[in-house]
Amino acid sequence: MSQEGDYGKWTISSSDESEDEKPKPNHPSTSLPPSAGHQAAYEPRYTCSQARKAAHRRKISPVKCSNADAASEVSPPKRQKSSSQEELGWCLSSSDDELPPETQQKVAEKVAVKEEKGIASPKDGAAPTAGNHGPPARHALTEDKEEYETSGEGQDIWDMLDRGNPFQFYLTRVSGIKPKYNSGALHIKDILSPLFGTLVSSAQFNYCFDVDWLMRQYPPEFRKKPVLLVHGEKREAKAHLHAEAKPYGNVSLCQAKLDIAFGTHHTKMMLLLYEEGLRVVIHTANLIREDWHQKTQGIWLSPLYPRMAHGAHTSGESPTRFKADLISYLTAYNAPPLKEWIDVVQDHDLSETNVYLVGSTPGRFQGSQKDNWGHFRLRKLLKEHTSSTPGAEAWPIIGQFSSIGSMGADASKWLCSEFTETLATLGKESRAPGKGGAPLHLIYPSVENVRTSLEGYPAGGSLPYSIQTAEKQSWLHSYFHKWSAETSGRSNAMPHIKTYMRPSADFGRIAWFLVTSANLSKAAWGALEKNGAQLMIRSYELGVLFVPSVFGLDSFRVKQRFFSGSQEPAASFPVPFDLPPELYGSKDRPWIWNIPYTRAPDTHGNMWVPS
Structure with missing residues (x-):
């Protein structure tokens, strides 16, 4: 019509x-x-x-x-x-x-x-x-082999992981770009490689599964090991997923409860149990070929967590309370199949973790529970673990995402009120940003970004912003900036990664950085109800927050080139897109699918x- x-x-x-x-x-x-x-x-x-x-x-x-x-x-x-x-x-x-x-x-x-x-x-x-x-x-299988390349000429994946990267933040490998831009990138086959450990069992949390493709990503020696798929499918879609998994006797499924309308299980995490220990992987890609082929995705790899000795007088907790927060997140599912994984986490030493966990779980939260999930969880962490410096109240806020929900009739309804107040938080003395403070830069691909991408227009299939939503919030588009990623060689690899950060006014430093599954939506981050007394969240989401104080720093320097190697200080943070972001021109339009x-x-x- x-x-x-x-x-x-x-x-x-x-x-x-x-x-x-x-x-x-x-x-x-x-x-x-x-x-x-x-x-x-x-x-x-x-x-x-x-x-x-x-x-x-x-x-x-x-x-x-x-x-x-x-x-x-x-x-x-x-x-x-x-x-x-x-x-x-x-x-x-x-x-x-x-x-x-x-x-x-x-x-x-x-x-x-x-x-x-x-x-x-x-x-x-x-x-x-x-x-x-x-x-x-x-x-x-031959097609999978063609698209999968090693991490570089003669380069051992394990050497790459042990190269002094303090953040363990990676991008996915992209087919069709210069090899140098893949030298520090990972494919899912790298993550599941025996070089990472001798796999005993795994759990895959995600939104979208292609079971046949996923099982081919495991090396042959691990394809019979137990795999738990944590999903949010219902009714016919759930039956279809079960049918897809049925040929694999080692695959079991766990349905995440979604009791609030329009919620999804959007978390993307792997729990990998090895003979040598446990690894947690939090990323942004669906478990389908398209998301690991020519898209920009983000990955955080935990250290290899050793099993705690029997009777050890230590909790295995990190300074970031990552262990307790991960257990709380898994417990929130209230799902019997995850009890085994909660015990696995409990039995391992996660003390080397240097990130904070930022999760969303469906529900309506009041009192102190509001601070456990969604953007109020992020606000609490930023208040407690960052600090303001003179002039920092005017530092910009950057949000980068691949999907957009309904924001309301104007900016004051959610985006530039409660959500921006969270993103603008720096230290205990933070106040809501006044007029003219904390400029908001939203990075979302333009039509031209999609048209000239490696995939062409079909890349827009992972950017599901509809005309119905866009027409109701044309005010939002004045905040939009182009996707540009020359620093990582990914300008033509459309982003499915989602990141939020607070850079300095000159874009040379960062006060904090978050990589997450959460797009720009109230369903993902939560929205206040009952005059601010209650936070309502519809979906499961998960991300990790990098804060300079954990690394003994006041701020992170911005790494000038994502894959530049050791020429820059080890504590320089590899932002996966260009800074400063470029505002849409008069002829630029956001991609609408x-x-x-x-x-x-x-x-x-x-x-x-x-x-």
């Missing part, structure tokens, strides 16, 4: 899916009725958001931006322009350069015809030809028509 609004003229997709945090459909594609078989063949095997489904369809059946298409479907601009956002299908102005609704409809109809032709199955089991696209084959972009092709020569 064609509509017109502040964003110009556009054709809306059939879904109102707004963000990763919103519940996934109860039925995965493979459980669709027979009449929907053609559609099912073009959707992922795992349950996921409508945005990711659209990206999957476009990868399999791309809409080419050929000269013929441009001549018949795209009205030429009245003036010569570069490939700006204004040319890509929507913009804030009411420009008559945009595609009229009837043209948008023609594009969508032509796509439908192309897809219908492409879905026809080869007769007698013949292999698909160039003109007869069958459903995608499941990823073969469920409207078409047909004015300029992406890096693969394709257009974006989501429906």
